[in-house]
């Protein structure tokens with residue numbers, strides 16, 4: 001039986017990193033090893049799929065731009081349309097992996113598996129995690145049972161939803177968590193599924209990367225004890241289309257900056273109320289009267305994920321009722 005065809009799009013990150021010695025698990029240079037060398041270093045892949053690589057970028061993921069996101073998503077979409085391609089893997093730095101995975105799940109119209117993968121240790125380190133993570137990613141991308149589940153992330157033997165997952169620890173290999181739990185696990189190249197996403201993604205998304213040419217500017221301001229309005233005032237005047245407030249607790253906002261956020265909204269910028277607390281979700285009209293202020297709440301999305309959805313949604317609408325619907329549905 002013919003093996004499935006899987007393309008690996010490489011963007012850099014620690015999975016392509018190299019350190020000076022085997023004990024360097026945290027001190028190393030990201031984005032050093034090319035995709036062909038990554039594939040050549042993992043001969044086990046050839047038993048799972050016909051794999052070929054494309055080097056899209058070679059950067060640490062904290063330096064990726066919104067333009068990079070567009071370029072990558074358009075390439076994924078074009079490949080997904082090819083009848084001779086069964087699945088796509090994207091190797092990526094872990095720092096912003098969750099944002100790219102969410103962006104792809106919102107904008108690429110395909111049922112074919114798309115898997116984003118990274119590593120916490122460079123390949124030169126003792127107990128490097130990249131090889132198994134990549135092997136698992138190719139296995140999932142080559143599997144029919146991974147179709148139609150949205151963009152997936154394979155880290156630490158788990159299959160996570162690209163929408164839900166976040167980097168939650170910055171020094172261990174079990175770095176990616178979702179408060180709603182992984183979708184499944186991969187053990188010795190076999191997928192074990194336990195749940196599936198219910199939020200709209202890929203095929204059911206009203207957004208399509210093939211028709212998106214630019215993303216509107218959206219910025220984030222954090223809430224904290226002692227917060228002043230400096231960042232909010234400056235961002236409000238900077239030409240952005242939306243401001244995500246990463247508030248405290250249940251998206252609470254310090255009373256002294258509420259008027260500043262109201263001013264930002266009055267000046268035409270959409271205000272999105274999220275929380276800096278990693279888990280849980282923000283309720284509408286609790287903590288702040290969102291209906292009265294015409295603010296949007298970010299549901300369970302962390303500020304950086306809320307920013308991604310806001311950018312995508314605002315390629316279509318600036319209507320706050322519509323935006324709130326989108327934040328409930330995706």
Ligand SMILES: NC(=O)C[C@H](N)C(=O)O
Nearest residue numbers: 013014060061093094095
């Ligand atoms: N573990 C990693 O991949 C971290 C790295 N800074 C990156 O995001 O590219």
